[in-house]
Every structure is written in structure tokens, then in C-alpha cells.
Amino acid sequence: MRITVDLAKCQDHGQCVYSAPTVFALDAEGKLAFRTATDGDRYRSEDLDESLRDDVEEAADACPLQAIMVED
Amino acid sequence: MERCVVVGASMAGLRAAEAVRKTGFGGEVVVIGDEPHMPYNRPPLSKEALLGTAPADLAFRVPRAAQDVTWRLGERATGADLDARTLTLAGGETLEWSGLVVATGLTPRRLSLPGPAAGRHVIRTLDDVVALRKELIAGARLVIVGAGFIGCEVAAAARVADVEVDVVAPEQVPVERPLRAELGRALQRRHEAHGVRFHLGTVPVAYLGTSRVTGLRLSDGTELAADVVLEAVGCVPNTGWLEGNGLDLGDGVQCDNLLRVEGRPDVVVCGDVASFPNLLFDDVPRRVEHWTMVTDTAKRAGATLGRHLVGEPADPAPFAPIPSFWSDQYDLRLQSFGAVGLGADDVRVLEGDLDADVAVGYHREGRLVGVVLIGLPQRYQHYRALIAGSAARS
Numbered sequence: 036m037r038i039t040v041d042l043a044k045c046q047d048h049g050q051c052v053y054s055a056p057t058v059f060a061l062d063a064e065g066k067l068a069f070r071t072a073t074d075g076d077r078y079r080s081e082d083l084d085e086s087l088r089d090d091v092e093e094a095a096d097a098c099p100l101q102a103i104m105v106e107d
Numbered sequence: 108m109e110r111c112v113v114v115g116a117s118m119a120g121l122r123a124a125e126a127v128r129k130t131g132f133g134g135e136v137v138v139i140g141d142e143p144h145m146p147y148n149r150p151p152l153s154k155e156a157l158l159g160t161a162p163a164d165l166a167f168r169v170p171r172a173a174q175d176v177t178w179r180l181g182e183r184a185t186g187a188d189l190d191a192r193t194l195t196l197a198g199g200e201t202l203e204w205s206g207l208v209v210a211t212g213l214t215p216r217r218l219s220l221p222g223p224a225a226g227r228h229v230i231r232t233l234d235d236v237v238a239l240r241k242e243l244i245a246g247a248r249l250v251i252v253g254a255g256f257i258g259c260e261v262a263a264a265a266r267v268a269d270v271e272v273d274v275v276a277p278e279q280v281p282v283e284r285p286l287r288a289e290l291g292r293a294l295q296r297r298h299e300a301h302g303v304r305f306h307l308g309t310v311p312v313a314y315l316g317t318s319r320v321t322g323l324r325l326s327d328g329t330e331l332a333a334d335v336v337l338e339a340v341g342c343v344p345n346t347g348w349l350e351g352n353g354l355d356l357g358d359g360v361q362c363d364n365l366l367r368v369e370g371r372p373d374v375v376v377c378g379d380v381a382s383f384p385n386l387l388f389d390d391v392p393r394r395v396e397h398w399t400m401v402t403d404t405a406k407r408a409g410a411t412l413g414r415h416l417v418g419e420p421a422d423p424a425p426f427a428p429i430p431s432f433w434s435d436q437y438d439l440r441l442q443s444f445g446a447v448g449l450g451a452d453d454v455r456v457l458e459g460d461l462d463a464d465v466a467v468g469y470h471r472e473g474r475l476v477g478v479v480l481i482g483l484p485q486r487y488q489h490y491r492a493l494i495a496g497s498a499a500r501s
Contacts, residue, residue, distance in 0.1 A: 052488065061484075061487070065485035065487060096122065099433065101168070
């Protein structure tokens with residue numbers, strides 16, 4: 036399972052951090068930490084453990100911009 | 108076959124249908140919606156959707172668990188008999204159900220004033236926005252009645268589009284009721300710096316014009332010219348179809364902490380129409396019109412109903428979600444955590460400056476129950492954690 040985040044849509048609301056705190060984080064300026072992990076508008080994670088599925092699905096639902104996608 | 112009927116094809120309806128499925132309920136799941144559209148995201152309607160975001164971009168993805176749901180769009184529920192477990196649709200059809208999800212949301216309140224109807228708008232649905240957007244051309248004169256969040260957000264979007272904006276409201280300060288005067292006045296100054304004209308402490312008494320609105324007359328005697336008018340004066344819960352069942356429909360549909368209506372395990376409520384006790388604060392049922400609460404209540408309600416239908420006990424964990432909302436106006440992001448309304452009598456600036464980045468705290472009996480931030484994104488997690496730790500009764 037992987038997640039992708041559309042960083043052009045993302046507005047750093049941070050709701051994902053509360054749903055899946057081991058996957059998402061905000062940096063010291065309150066920006067999604069994945070922004071520094073990629074040059075483009077799209078972040079794609081490494082393979083994530085299946086035990087995180089509920090959390091990342093909750094994060095995807097909680098995103099005000101619907102910028103998170105969960106890939107099987 | 109067992110059937111679960113969800114009334115309301117909104118975000119709440121979608122999330123509830125998914126949650127019912129996730130409990131293992133194998134019967135039919137039918138979602139009834141009076142709009143012709145699949146569920147879409149509403150917050151952008153008063154913000155970026157007025158400035159160009161394509162309507163198609165607002166639709167929610169339908170998750171795998173909800174792929175086999177039957178969507179009956181463009182259909183309206185007109186009545187329900189909870190004892191007989193039936194639902195009546197506008198066309199006269201009667202649907203039987205074994206479980207019912209109430210997710211019918213709200214309808215904008217309209218002003219009952221003399222004058223022409225053409226040129227008067229509300230914002231609640233995608234179709235509302237498509238109609239309003241056509242009229243928001245540069246140089247047009249927009250009068251917004253109502254100075255709450257929707258009115259202020261539309262004012263900001265319209266100014267960005269070079270539309271002339273007048274805001275009329277009975278309060279002395281915009282967003283006074285939700286946020287109180289200090290922060291309201293600070294927001295008013297920001298809007299005025301962008302050219303919005305406020306007419307406060309007054310209300311419209313008549314629409315001017317013959318075939319279409321050309322202006323408004325206010326209670327203070329002022330006449331305002333208008334090419335287009337937005338009525339942003341709040342919403343009323345859609346509960347008429349549930350009348351006659353002995354439910355408490357005083358403000359939405361009253362339900363318990365599992366989102367069940369009184370005495371019934373087979374009827375649950377979610378979204379803006381649900382009046383439920385949030386045990387983070389107390390045990391008083393309240394309606395909360397916050398975006399995050401829609402998903403929180405829908406998942407809880409769907410799980411409660413699904414478990415009942417598959418014969419499993421309800422989730423014993425108390426439901427105590429942290430409410431959160433945001434508002435975008437110009438380049439400002441206003442972010443709130445907690446229940447600002449519960450602490451409206453004791454408002455304090457926690458850090459920063461009301462005319463710049465600021466955190467404002469709302470207290471009940473000395474305890475912080477809500478926070479509103481303008482800017483300060485690096486402080487979100489700090490204040491949200493404070494609310495989570497401090498809001499509950501000792």
C-alpha cells in the first residue's frame with residue numbers, strides 16, 4: 036500500500052497529521068513535511084505497512100482538499 | 108433482503124454508506140439524494156469555486172467499500188414511518204428499510220421580502236454556485252445580505268474578481284455571533300481594506316426593481332443599487348420529512364452519543380442535521396455545522412447502524428471528536444479548533460495581534476474550549492492539543 040499526495044492541491048490544513056501521525060507531519064513552519072521530500076507537485080510514499088491502512092484512509096477522508104490518495 | 112437506506116447523497120451520506128458496508132452488512136445499501144450530482148465537497152463553493160475551480164474537481168472519490176451502493180439521485184424523500192420502516196419518495200414510491208441513515212443536511216434560509224425574485228441567490232449547492240458565478244463579472248454590484256462566514260467568504264472572492272461588494276447585516280460587527288466583536292472588527296478592517304462596504308445594524312426591507320432586482324431598501328432608509336444579491340442568512344435543517352414520528356426536531360434531529368435517534372437502534376443521524384452530545388465538552392445535544400464533523404458523525408452513525416444490522420454490539424467508546432473549521436478570505440486562513448460558541452463570553456487574545464497573525468481563545472468557566480487562529484499555521488498542533496486536553500469538564 037502506498038499513498039500519493041497532490042501537493043498542488045494540499046493547503047497544509049494538517050488534518051492528516053491527526054488521523055495518521057506516523058505517516059504525515061508538519062514541519063516547523065506548519066507546512067506538510069513531504070513538500071521537502073519531492074521537487075514536483077506529487078509525493079508518492081514508500082510501501083506502507085498494511086496496519087496503517089485505517090489511519091491513512093481516515094487521513095484521506097479528513098483532507099479538506101481531498102489531496103491524498105491511497106493506492107493498493 | 109435487508110436494506111439500508113441513506114437519505115442525503117452528500118459527503119455525510121457517502122461516508123455513512125461506506126461505514127455501514129465496513130461493518131460487514133451484506134444487504135442492499137441505497138442512497139437517496141435530491142441533487143442530481145454525486146457527493147461533492149461544499150467548502151470551496153463560497154471560495155475558490157466562485158473564482159474558477161471546475162465543478163467536476165469537487166466530486167469525492169467513491170471508495171471501494173461503497174462501490175456497490177445504489178445511488179438514486181434527483182429523488183427526494185417526502186415522508187418516513189419509522190414504526191413501519193418505510194420511506195416515501197416524491198414520486199409516490201414507498202421503500203422499505205431495515206436501517207435508516209438521516210443525512211438530509213440544511214437548506215438556506217430565504218428573506219421574505221417584497222420585490223422581484225430574479226437576481227437573488229443563495230449558496231449551498233453546486234447548482235447555486237454555477238448560477239451565481241455567471242453574474243459575478245468584473246464591475247458588477249453585488250449586495251450580500253448576512254455577515255457570517257459564507258457572506259464574508261463570498262465578499263472576499265467577489266472582490267478578488269473585481270466585483271463591487273456591499274454587505275448588509277443586522278449585527279454591529281461581521282461574524283459577531285460566532286467569533287465575537289474583537290475578532291469580528293479585525294476581520295471587518297481587513298475586508299474594508301479590500302474595498303468591501305459594510306452596512307451594519309440594518310436589514311433589507313424591500314427589493315427594488317420590476318422584472319429583476321436592481322437594488323435594496325434598508326431599514327435605515329438607505330437604498331443600495333445591486334446587479335445581483337446573495338442571501339447568506341443561515342440555514343434550516345431539512346427535517347420536515349421526518350415529522351409525525353415523535354422525534355425531537357427542535358433543531359435538527361436529536362440523537363444520542365452513538366448518533367441513534369431516541370429509543371431506536373435502526374435510525375441514525377449524521378452531518379449538519381444531527382444534534383448530538385459531544386462528550387469532549389458535555390452531554391448536551393447540539394448541531395455543529397463544521398466540515399470535519401460531517402465525516403466524524405457519518406462514520407460513527409454508519410458504524411452504529413451497521414453493527415446493529417449485523418447483530419454486533421455498539422462501539423462502547425465515547426464519541427468526543429475535536430471540532431475544526433477553517434475560512435479562507437483573501438490571503439487569510441482562519442482556522443478554528445474546539446467549540447468557540449461555548450466560550451463566547453470569555454474571549455482573550457492568546458498570542459499575536461488582532462490586525463496581523465493572532466490566536467484568540469474562547470473559555471468556559473475559565474477553561475479553554477475553543478481557539479481561532481489567523482495565520483500561525485505552525486501553532487495549529489499546539490492549540491489543537493490544548494483543546495483536546497482542556498475542553499472536557501473536570
